Amino acid sequence: MIQGTVKFIAAAVIACALQVPAFAQTNCVELKTTGEVEKEVVNDKGEKSKVLVAAADSKVVPGTEVIWTVTASNVCKQPSDKVVITNPVPEHMTLVPGSVVGVGADVTYSVDGRTFAPAGKLMVSENGATRAARAEEYRHVRWEFKNPMPPGSSAFGRFRATLN
Amino acid sequence: MISVLKQMRRVALAAVALGSIGLSGTAFAQNTASGTSINNTATVNYSVNSIAQTPISASATFVVDTVVNVNVTGGTSVNVTPGQTAAVTVFTVTNTSNITSNFTLTPSNQTGDNFDVANIAVRVDANANGTYEPATDTGTAITGLVRNGSVTVFILGDIPGSATNTQTAIDRLTANAINPLTSLAWVNDTSADVAGTVQIVVQNNSAFAQDTYTVATATLGVTKSSSVISDPVNNTTNPKAIPGAVMQYAIAIANTGSQAATLQSISDPIPANTAFLAGQFTGTTDVSIQVGAAPATFCVAEAGGTDTNADGCVRTGGGALSVGAPAITSVAAGSTVTVRFQVTIQ
DSSP, X not given: OHHHHHHHHHHHHHHHHHOOXXXXXSOSEEEEEEEEEEEEEEOTTOOEEEEEEEGGGSOOOTTOXXXXXXXXXXXXXXXXXXXXXXXXXXXXXXEOTTOOBOTTEEEEEESSSSOOBOTTTOEEEETTEEEEOOGGGOOEEEEEEXXXXXXXXXXXXXXXXXXX | OHHHHHHHHHHHHHHHHXXXXXXXXXXXXXXXXXXXXXXXXXXXXXXXXXXXXXXXXXXXXXXXXXXXXXEEEOOOEEEEOTTOSSEEEEEEEEEOSSSOEEEEEEEEEOSSSSOOOEEEEEEEXXXXXXXXXXXXXOOOEXXXXXXXXXXXXXXXXXXXXXXXXXXXXXXXXXXXXXXXXXXXXXXXOOSOOOTXXXXXXXXXXXXXXXXXXXXXXXXXXXXXXXXXXXXXTTBTSSOOOOTTOEEEXXXXXXXXXXXXXXXXXXXXXXXXXEEEOOSOBTTTBOEEEEETTSOOEEEOOBTTSOOTTOSSEEEOTTSXXXXXXXXXXXXXXXXXXXXXXXXXXX
């Protein structure tokens, strides 16, 4: 009986901590994810250039690099703050080292989706020894935007990943 | 309530203290299968007026297209002997496509070597034991090889009897990827990709590797020499080959090839006008046999053609000395076997 009461209180505390947005009617931020592939095209003059084509409309085979872009847009009249985008590297894909872009954001990485740390600071244990995680071992990318997003503005994070 | 909060804080501290994360395995599965749906889901957390809002997620998906690739490995050399039939060289064919494929196999002789093998043929290692077994390994093409799967393939060839030691023949195995649905070569899909459909990208639908047959055979040379051991006049001091003298014959069989030769027997007629001398070695034996640099061994060459003690040495009825197994069985590559016996001049 006593145990049951304690559990109930604990559950209530967690509920309080996680489910705060009681006043939000609509979502203030819209999120969009796109996967694109670089494609080389040649114009009339024979000049080569690269264009981005949607991954779904491209031939993507093992070894192909896909550029993933996540864009958050503020569609409210109030600014949004503490904007954090978290993106697990898709299954069957490997993050391309040094490919993460995030203007105005602190970028952190994670192997397990729980512990995030900046590049080079994320530690993993292997065979009982602790070492820095290699870039290709990062399974999650997180962008923490330093400034609030004014109404009508947008922010994006981008990374490249190779299909295994 | 307070105690619960304390507990929660302790749990939180423990999670931070762990710091590092155990890796389940750093090797990534490669060559993602054709048709796999790749989904990317991002989540945004944010606040409005310092009030955390419901996290929003967004996804994008594409389907992995088909890529056709094949790899063949060889590069080994196998020793063969002249006249050998169905000599085997070994290759490995790997389906490096991301889809199951069939493969045709073509064996061929190459130039830039000393000879071609005859009746060149290809066989698939049906039971995957890496050894060619004529009754089991009868297939000449690969069907249904899964992505990342490997199969051992043999090329068989007859070595001409005219081939000599150290000569080589280069053989090549070519594997071509075949679409199991059409039984034809995979066709590159040049049209624009259609979302959600799997299309074919042919990267490398043909590959080859080469092996080498190297002739390794025994090359035997026989020399016979004689020396005078003693004569009735001078005894052992500068003996001359006069009637009554003791002569020693040495038959040397040298193998200058690169492989051991199996010896059936060495036969030498006792020279005319001489008589075989028994008991000349260690007092009781008749023939000395020296293999390479090893100490000599001895045997008894019985008269009358019957090797009663079965030591491999006998004098035939026709007056010839015969030395065979077990006294001598083979001559190793680069080694010499010398048989010595003594006679007296009549």
